[in-house]
Structure formats: structure tokens, C-alpha cells
Amino acid sequence: MTTTRRLGAAVAIAAAVACASSGCTVIPVSGPYTVSEVGPGDPLTKSFQRMIAIPPEPTWGPDETIRGLQAAMAAYPDDPTILPQYLTSEALGKWSPSGPVTVIADAFEVVSQGPRDDRGAVEKYEVKAQWVASIKEDDSYAPTAGPWDRPFELVKAQGGGYRVRSLPTGLLLTNSDVTRAYRPTNLYYMSGISQDKFVVDRVRLRLKPTESFAQTILERLLKPETAALEGAVTTSFPAGTKIESIRWSGEERVVINLSGPLDPLDLSVEHSLAAQIRYSLSRNEVAKGRVIEVQLDGEPYFVDRPESDEGWLDDSGDSAYYVSKGAVHYMGKDGPAGVVPGPAGEPHDGYSNYTLSKEGNSAPLVAATTSTGISVAGLTPEGQWQEVIQGTGLTPPSWHEDGSLWTYDTKNGFLLRYDPASGRGPERVSAPKLQGLDVTRLRIARDGVRVAVTTGKNTVQIGALTHDVSGTMLGNVQSLTTTEVDRGILDVAWADDEHLLVLAGSKAGQTLTQINVGDGETVGIPLEYQLTRLAAAGGRVLAEATDTKDRTKVVELNQDRQSWTAKIEKDAGTPLFPLG
Structure with a gap:
């Protein structure tokens, strides 16, 4: 068994290119790029870098191919077209991106296990790394420890290079991928015991070039709590509620338009709904200090001001x-x-x-x-x-x-x-x-x-x-x-x-x-x-x-x-x- 050379970057990573959150186009010349996504002065967005992967090259060996595949996994949620180009039709039919996201340390090894058969048509490799965490399907982040190693099978492609014939299911990201594209986010739900208290639910949310971080937060808030709080908390959002739009109106006002089975005459729901929105946005440094105007089907619903602190989080005293x-x-x-x-x-x-x-x-x-x-x-x-x-x-x-x-x-x-x-x-x-x-x-x-x-x-x-x-x-x-x-x-x-x-x-x-x-x-x-x-x-x-x-x-x-x-x-x- 031999170990291929370690590559700090198997393919060149270009300098980040600044562009607005509306998107930009970059033509890669030598490898996957990270592209800055920013919203200058917009209180609804978070700056981040988006991975732009490229297809496998005919000159790449197994090491570069597996590393390129991993970069394509990091880019997959934004661009799912590149990763299938690394796979054979057999692998494409079996592999799925669903399930927990595996997070490994940045420095990983691609280790050759030798040919699988006498003809050497299939080459077997193993990716070895330190296991950092899993991001579960409910967006919860679970730290792990110890080694991570999984087999990958490659075959030579017509025209040169390699394709992956067999690989573990799910997305494999490095710690840097997660740091770049995900943000620790606190969501707030109502306590199942005391309806005048809120409970924080910590998740990892992926930043998206197609929507503001404010919308990403509220879209996740419409979903159930993570497994850690299942059955322990409730929400003011009735099933079927949708976020129609979120926009920044002027310097001090954020306008959120909802639709769904909300009752505009139910003031108790309005009260707790405002607090869920306020805390889930402002505690993540989004729309902080802004007036939040909530509309229902485009009509005025309520206005929540930043100084309206109801003490929903902790009023136990600190004597x-x-x-x-x-x-x-x-x-x-x-x-x-x-x-x-x-x-x-x-x-x-x-x-x-x-x-x-x-x-x-x-x-x-x-x-x-x-x-x-x-x-x-x-x-x-x-x-x-x-x-x-x-x-x-x-x-x-x-x-x-x-x-x-x-x-x-x-x-x-x-x-x-x-x-x-x-x-x-x-x-x-x-x-x-x-x-x-x-x-x-x-x-x-x-x-x-x-x-x-x-x-x-x-x-x-x-x-x-x-x-x-x-x-x-x-x-x-x-x-x-x-x-x-x-x-x-x-x-x-x-x-x-x-x-x-x-x-x-x-x-x-x-x-x-x-x-x-x-x-x-x-x-x-x-x-x-x-x-x-x-x-x-x-x-x-x-x-x-x-x-x-x-x-x-x-x-x-x-x-x-x-x-x-x-x-x-x-x-x-x-x-x-x-x-x-």
C-alpha cells in the first residue's frame, strides 16, 4: 500500500473575486474557485465565499480527481451539474447527496489500495482524515472525534483522466468548506412549558447566493425544531405559513410579507410571532436595530420596534x-x-x-x-x-x-x-x-x-x-x-x-x-x-x-x-x- 503525495491544494485556488449577492460569472482556468458573495450595506445579508468547482481534467490522476470531486461536493448545493461529471453512470445511479453532511479536517490523504482485479481496470483508494463533525438533516451540528476513512473506486476514462465508480453516500465537506459557506444560527421557539419564554435552537445554515440570509433564517424557522428540542418547544407559525418576500425599505425598516393561515385578529399570536422573528434575526446580527414591519398577503399585519424587549429569554435575576x-x-x-x-x-x-x-x-x-x-x-x-x-x-x-x-x-x-x-x-x-x-x-x-x-x-x-x-x-x-x-x-x-x-x-x-x-x-x-x-x-x-x-x-x-x-x-x- 502506498500513499500518494499530500497536496495542500491539488488544484489551484484562485484569489477571491468580489461580487454582489445577485451573483457573478467567473471562468475557471485551472481549478475550483472561491467567489465572494456580499451585500454591501444590506442588513439582511451576510458576506461569504461560494465554491465554484470545475469538471475533471484529462490530465488528472486519482488524487486530483478525488480532490476535485470533494470540491464539487462543496459546490453541489449551489451548482449540482459539476459533481455528476466525476462519476460513472453506475455510481451516479447509486450515489445520493441526502443524509448527514460529513465534515473532515482540511488536510486529508488519498491512499492507494492497489488494483481491485488482475486487469487493474478498477483502482481502489481510501480517503483518510480526522472526523470533525456531522451536519444532520435537521441542520444540527454534531462534533465528532477520531479518524475517518472511506473507500473510493476509480476507473480510467476514455480520453484520459479518471471517473469515480464507487463512493460513500452523502456530501463530504472540509472544515474550511463549512466555515466558508455555513453560519452558526440561533433560532427561537416558544417553551412548551411556559408560553412566555423562548428557547434557543442552534443550527448550521448554508448561505445561499439566491436569497438573503434573513430569508434563509426565517425559512428554517418555519420548519420543526431540531431533534434535541423535539416535543419540548412550540412555534407561533401555523403549518402552511410562507415567506413571500423580505426587503429592506430605507435605512431603518425591514418589510416581511407572509402568507398562509394566520389570523390577523389573534393578538396573542402576533405578540409571540413578533418575538420569534425579532430574536431569530437580531440575535444573528441580521436586521439588528431595525423596525420590522410584517405584512400578511401584502396587507399591514403588525410593526415591531427594536426597543420592544419583552424579557422572553431570561428574567431570573442576577442577584x-x-x-x-x-x-x-x-x-x-x-x-x-x-x-x-x-x-x-x-x-x-x-x-x-x-x-x-x-x-x-x-x-x-x-x-x-x-x-x-x-x-x-x-x-x-x-x-x-x-x-x-x-x-x-x-x-x-x-x-x-x-x-x-x-x-x-x-x-x-x-x-x-x-x-x-x-x-x-x-x-x-x-x-x-x-x-x-x-x-x-x-x-x-x-x-x-x-x-x-x-x-x-x-x-x-x-x-x-x-x-x-x-x-x-x-x-x-x-x-x-x-x-x-x-x-x-x-x-x-x-x-x-x-x-x-x-x-x-x-x-x-x-x-x-x-x-x-x-x-x-x-x-x-x-x-x-x-x-x-x-x-x-x-x-x-x-x-x-x-x-x-x-x-x-x-x-x-x-x-x-x-x-x-x-x-x-x-x-x-x-x-x-x-x-x-
Whole structure:
């Protein structure tokens, strides 16, 4: 087995040529081109580069042919005419572009496997690369790791060159192809639990030369949510809704014309529809700061102004607290700010894993683990500690934005929900995907839908609270990250509705990473202290830190996201945000 030479570019890539989003024509002379697609000053578009592939050349060998085929795959959604020219009629009849898009590292090898038969009529090759990700048919982006290798069969073509006789189904793109032509995009759907909350759904959308990015976003918003949120969210767009046109009218107004079974007299739909459109556009830096005028069949429907912030994303509050000697304290901007009223502000032994409910019209509740279960107290002078869930194998409690308290009973394999408003004991919630797993933590996001679950010592999974006629269930569970065998997960905390902070450590040291739960994008955060607990909200990150003498303090990540500042220097730990 021999390896053909590695080519940084098997065929020349010309310098990018600027052209407007209306399109331009380029005559290739030596290989596939990337062509810039831009919309100067247009708030509805995104600049990007479009691949223009060329047919196989008679002088190309197998390596160049396979690389040209891969470039044709990158160009296929915009121009499907080039790729078939690389295939034999047999391959063309079997190959399909459907299915997940495979994303590999830019540097890949074409490895010869020798002739397939005695006559050498069929030559077999293998493409070897590092597997980066898959873009699934619902547009979700799933990072992967490890090697990727697949067989390709080639035959010599009449007139010179090669054609591909056999290849894996689906499109094969490099990481650079995806960076060039796709954009991470946040779509917003309504929570299936609370209709006044929105949940972000992260997808990868391909930019199209034939339409503005604003239209691409809204066309995708008309489709169902990704599998990660299936059954957990709803939409204001009734089935059959269409985007007839989107145009930029003047400097400050975007006009969207819809058609379909919308009721112009239903103000509740108008309200949520406006928020879905506003967030899905502006949070992706499209039409940001513009007035959005929505028409229905060309007639005025409603006008949404950029200052209309309904607080649909997160109104849980960012007041900070901490625990000292078992007592809950307020935390000011620069240090201690006093003890909370009532028994929750008094020292207690044997209480741990404190967590706070959402702030609202009434004082929040604090929950904590004891030796016999989970107890709750109000942050008021008359508040009393009351055991609400009994058990000795319970995960640290987590508050839901609807006011309920959740934990997982590891001894019996039950997910439990306690509603203080009902006055009844905890109820069981179905969680079939957790059966048989070693559940160690369960943290509900502030959107009230996503749930982070740690299992064993080093795995984080993400699920969603789904709803159907049978009730609520924790479903859609899928792996988010797994640390090395010798590194255990010490704590997790929701930074916001789409990012999870993961603290991991071993004898060799600790790591703190922020992971986008929608696409796995990971950012490392430098550490200056030995951390044990995390809390985050509103862009702030607090942590319990220990020094060399095992004394605890509360530290805060600075705005530069590179350094930390000690906020409570002595006898302080377990930093808390409401729902954090």
C-alpha cells in the first residue's frame, strides 16, 4: 500500500473575486474557485465565499480527481451539474447527496489500495482524515472525534483522466468548506412549558447566493425544531405559513410579507410571532436595530420596534448570594452585603448543595441537601426549614423556572419533581434514558427546557423536558462531552440558556470550559485558583475557591474572561444565583 503525495491544494485556488449577492460569472482556468458573495450595506445579508468547482481534467490522476470531486461536493448545493461529471453512470445511479453532511479536517490523504482485479481496470483508494463533525438533516451540528476513512473506486476514462465508480453516500465537506459557506444560527421557539419564554435552537445554515440570509433564517424557522428540542418547544407559525418576500425599505425598516393561515385578529399570536422573528434575526446580527414591519398577503399585519424587549429569554435575576458557615448571605458588587432574613440566614451544620429559586414578586426559596433528604426555606423572617423530599441517594437539588424543585433519586432510579405551590409530596417524572446510568448531577437551564446531567465521573449529557398527552418527560438525552478517564467532572453550571460551564480536574490540575450545548463549540477559561463550585448568570461567573490551607473564598471571573478577582476572602463558599 502506498500513499500518494499530500497536496495542500491539488488544484489551484484562485484569489477571491468580489461580487454582489445577485451573483457573478467567473471562468475557471485551472481549478475550483472561491467567489465572494456580499451585500454591501444590506442588513439582511451576510458576506461569504461560494465554491465554484470545475469538471475533471484529462490530465488528472486519482488524487486530483478525488480532490476535485470533494470540491464539487462543496459546490453541489449551489451548482449540482459539476459533481455528476466525476462519476460513472453506475455510481451516479447509486450515489445520493441526502443524509448527514460529513465534515473532515482540511488536510486529508488519498491512499492507494492497489488494483481491485488482475486487469487493474478498477483502482481502489481510501480517503483518510480526522472526523470533525456531522451536519444532520435537521441542520444540527454534531462534533465528532477520531479518524475517518472511506473507500473510493476509480476507473480510467476514455480520453484520459479518471471517473469515480464507487463512493460513500452523502456530501463530504472540509472544515474550511463549512466555515466558508455555513453560519452558526440561533433560532427561537416558544417553551412548551411556559408560553412566555423562548428557547434557543442552534443550527448550521448554508448561505445561499439566491436569497438573503434573513430569508434563509426565517425559512428554517418555519420548519420543526431540531431533534434535541423535539416535543419540548412550540412555534407561533401555523403549518402552511410562507415567506413571500423580505426587503429592506430605507435605512431603518425591514418589510416581511407572509402568507398562509394566520389570523390577523389573534393578538396573542402576533405578540409571540413578533418575538420569534425579532430574536431569530437580531440575535444573528441580521436586521439588528431595525423596525420590522410584517405584512400578511401584502396587507399591514403588525410593526415591531427594536426597543420592544419583552424579557422572553431570561428574567431570573442576577442577584448574587453565598454561604458562610451554613448561613446564606447577600453578595454586593465588591464583597459581603449582609445575611438573608430568617432561619436561612442562620448558621447550620449538615446542610450542603444550596440552590435558589427564581426571584419574582415574592422572596426566593433556598433548597439544601441534608443527611435525610432535601429541605426548603423562604428568605423571609418567618421562613422555616422544611424537608420536602426524603431520601439519602438524591442528587443536588435544582430549581425550575416554574417554581418547582427537581432531583434524581439514584437509589431507586427516579426523577423527582416537588411543587411548593401544591403542598403535596414529590411526583415522579419519566426519564427512561437515565435508567441504569450512574446519575451524579442534574441541573435545569433557566429556559426551563434543557437539562444537564452528569453521569459517572466524567460524562455530561444534555436532555430536554418534553410534553405530550401522557405528561412531562425528560427525553432527547444525548452526550455533550466526556473528559479523559483520569479527569473527573467536579461541577457544572449553566452560564446562560445555551452555554454550560464544565469544571473538571485530576491530580495534574483543573480545566474550566464553556460549551455551547447546541453545537459543542468549546472555549477554555484560564484558572488561577483551585475551584470546587460554580455559579453563573447574566454574564457573570462566580466560583468557590480553596487555598493551600483548604480555606474557602468566593472569586469572580473578570470581564476579560482571562483573570479572576477574589470577592469574599474568608469563610465563604457555594456562590449562588437564582436558578443558577
